[in-house]
Amino acid sequence: MKNSFTEENYLKAIYKLSERDELVTTTDIATMLDIRAATVTDMLKKLAVKKLIRYERYKGLSLTEKGRAIGVKIIRKHRLWELFLVQKMKFRWDEVHEIAEQLEHIQSDELINRLDEMLGFPKADPHGDPIPDKNGVFGKTRTIPLNQVKPKVVSVVAGVIENSNTFLQYLDKIGIAIGDKITIHAIEAYDQSHRISVNQGKEVFISESVAKNILVVGK
Amino acid sequence: MKNSFTEENYLKAIYKLSERDELVTTTDIATMLDIRAATVTDMLKKLAVKKLIRYERYKGLSLTEKGRAIGVKIIRKHRLWELFLVQKMKFRWDEVHEIAEQLEHIQSDELINRLDEMLGFPKADPHGDPIPDKNGVFGKTRTIPLNQVKPKVVSVVAGVIENSNTFLQYLDKIGIAIGDKITIHAIEAYDQSHRISVNQGKEVFISESVAKNILVVGK
DNA sequence: CATAATATTTAGACTAATCTAACATTTTTA
DNA sequence: TAAAAATGTTAGATTAGTCTAAATATTATG
Numbered sequence: 349m350k351n352s353f354t355e356e357n358y359l360k361a362i363y364k365l366s367e368r369d370e371l372v373t374t375t376d377i378a379t380m381l382d383i384r385a386a387t388v389t390d391m392l393k394k395l396a397v398k399k400l401i402r403y404e405r406y407k408g409l410s411l412t413e414k415g416r417a418i419g420v421k422i423i424r425k426h427r428l429w430e431l432f433l434v435q436k437m438k439f440r441w442d443e444v445h446e447i448a449e450q451l452e453h454i455q456s457d458e459l460i461n462r463l464d465e466m467l468g469f470p471k472a473d474p475h476g477d478p479i480p481d482k483n484g485v486f487g488k489t490r491t492i493p494l495n496q497v498k499p500k501v502v503s504v505v506a507g508v509i510e511n512s513n514t515f516l517q518y519l520d521k522i523g524i525a526i527g528d529k530i531t532i533h534a535i536e537a538y539d540q541s542h543r544i545s546v547n548q549g550k551e552v553f554i555s556e557s558v559a560k561n562i563l564v565v566g567k
Numbered sequence: 568m569k570n571s572f573t574e575e576n577y578l579k580a581i582y583k584l585s586e587r588d589e590l591v592t593t594t595d596i597a598t599m600l601d602i603r604a605a606t607v608t609d610m611l612k613k614l615a616v617k618k619l620i621r622y623e624r625y626k627g628l629s630l631t632e633k634g635r636a637i638g639v640k641i642i643r644k645h646r647l648w649e650l651f652l653v654q655k656m657k658f659r660w661d662e663v664h665e666i667a668e669q670l671e672h673i674q675s676d677e678l679i680n681r682l683d684e685m686l687g688f689p690k691a692d693p694h695g696d697p698i699p700d701k702n703g704v705f706g707k708t709r710t711i712p713l714n715q716v717k718p719k720v721v722s723v724v725a726g727v728i729e730n731s732n733t734f735l736q737y738l739d740k741i742g743i744a745i746g747d748k749i750t751i752h753a754i755e756a757y758d759q760s761h762r763i764s765v766n767q768g769k770e771v772f773i774s775e776s777v778a779k780n781i782l783v784v785g786k
Numbered sequence: 787c788a789t790a791a792t793a794t795t796t797a798g799a800c801t802a803a804t805c806t807a808a809c810a811t812t813t814t815t816a
Numbered sequence: 817t818a819a820a821a822a823t824g825t826t827a828g829a830t831t832a833g834t835c836t837a838a839a840t841a842t843t844a845t846g
Contacts, residue, residue: 573832573833602833602834603834603835605835605837606833606834609833610833613832624841625841
């Protein structure tokens with residue numbers, strides 16, 4: 349009845365891979381978890397016995413409803429904890445992933461639901477990834493890259509596309525964080541660099557590639 | 568270099584047992600962790616190899632400085648998380664132990680120190696058990712049972728002696744929580760029951776045995 | 787103080803999660 | 817389409833943490 353950390357990590361990985369392609373392969377999982385394919389095969393058999401995945405030798409696998417529910421729940425916990433760490437504990441975006449990897453395995457529905465409430469039932473984590481609700485349902489806030497926003501329109505930072513630490517640290521340095529209001533003042537014609545202001549504050553320049561990596565929701 | 572949950576649980580248990588008696592026995596540990604003595608013996612050998620305990624066959628064991636540091640740290644984390652759950656997440660005293668058993672193993676010095684700060688560098692958890700500082704040092708707030716406080720003197724609830732869930736729930740029901748100010752108005756001569764008020768509020772009666780179980784610090 | 791009771795350790799086994807090496811199947815490509 | 821490449825599985829081993837049963841050491845007691 350109780351799922352181990354390991355099992356939870358497999359289901360989370362499989363869920364993430366399923367988002368791209370319904371049929372998931374042994375090698376994909378091995379790569380994502382940084383373990384050997386042979387190890388994955390063993391685990392797949394066990395997950396299949398527990399009815400958490402549908403699995404046929406050499407044919408790939410897919411999650412059952414039961415397996416999906418666990419995978420989504422782990423993702424929900426991970427993202428809520430990340431947001432908690434950033435908003436309540438004042439960590440930077442790029443510092444929270446590793447801690448959330450641990451916290452996501454804490455078993456207490458009550459705790460996670462209170463966390464959700466305390467954070468105002470957020471729709472996305474500090475990287476802009478969506479947070480499913482307690483029933484495993486993802487809200488569909490459509491975000492767009494900042495470079496697709498028209499000048500003068502105010503938009504709100506929801507996350508990033510490529511979330512490398514260096515990029516997050518760069519944003520931190522120039523003073524851009526989740527929830528900040530951004531106004532584009534001008535786009536330079538020859539290199540598409542953006543002159544923007546953050547929260548009606550002083551102006552900063554960002555390159556086109558940076559603008560493409562910042563996700564916003566129109567207000 | 569990295570200690571497992573299991574190892575941490577052993578060191579925590581051994582630390583707690585050491586508080587009563589420097590020399591700890593195999594059976595004590597087995598009883599506290601609810602596992603077999605044979606299992607404990609195996610682990611003791613491993614802990615000794617890692618220089619976390621001093622151990623000699625049939626002679627009991629004691630913690631090394633290194634082992635003590637880990638044990639104390641787990642206790643610090645457990646108690647800080649308990650307090651966090653009660654104060655910030657609005658859990659009741661009797662609900663937090665199990666969740667804290669999990670949270671105590673989260674590895675992040677930064678997180679635990681920020682938690683400490685956020686809670687105002689508390690000296691005790693919701694059960695009144697002392698919280699060591701980041702150097703593993705316990706402050707020596709001496710608490711006394713409520714029945715030893717003189718009438719009219721205001722004292723502050725610091726914890727309980729016997730922390731069974733039923734007792735904690737009882738306190739919760741009559742409206743007594745950590746940090747509450749208690750004034751004793753009168754002690755009934757024939758049965759030593761106490762008439763008290765909580766935070767200058769309305770008066771309640773508690774029996775002598777209850778008064779003996781509540782720990783307070785004089786103000 | 788000899789023996790009975792208790793405590794501790796050793797030996798051998800099991801499970802979960804991992805590995806490597808060898809083998810099997812599927813897919814790609816010349 | 818047959819051979820080569822890529823992908824996936826099986827077999828056998830390892831480690832951590834646990835168990836039971838048997839052996840040994842220590843402590844208590846008649």
